[in-house]
Amino acid sequence: MNRFRIVEATLARELAKPYAYGSADCFMLGCAFVDALTGSATADKYRGAYRTLAGAQRALRRRGYASLVSFFAAELGQQPKGGAEARLGDLVILRLADGAEHVGVCLGARFVTKTERGRSDHGLADVIAAFH
Structure with missing residues (x-):
């Protein structure tokens, strides 16, 4: 399957899941893309590690990361x-109008991310980092 089809299928599958912290949120969307494009098992490693936004932030800090950017830089080794x-399917970190960071995909x-309200599309100005 080519990159376009992988991205299309992964996005459709992840956006179809009801939003739930720790299993179907923006972070897990990013992990699903990493897994789909690299064959890794990143999502399995972190699924269920938190159940709230505050829990997600604590889980990140517990692992020694100050931000989603530093986490994915270490996790992806780049x-x-x-x-x-950014190119099609690349992982991005977005800073939205409320100041919150979200994981998305190019x-x-x-750039698309998953929020509690569903799919959220953004422009280049909202991207603070990208990972190939």
Whole structure:
């Protein structure tokens, strides 16, 4: 299956799941993409590690990370790139209007994340880091 089909199928599958912290949120969306594109088992490693937003933040700090950017840099073994370098299927960290960081995916000219209200599309200005 080519990259486009993998991205399309993974996004549809993850957005179809009802939002739930620790199993079907933006972080797990990012993990699902890492797994789909690399064959790893990142989602299994972190699924169920938290059940609330505060719990997610504690879990991140407990593992020694100050942000989603530092977490994915270590997990993926690469330095973050600028948003303009993102290509289809790349993982991105978005900073939304409320100041919160969200994990998303690059769909070319737009970036998608999962929120409690469902799919949320964003532009390049909201991307603070990208990972190939």
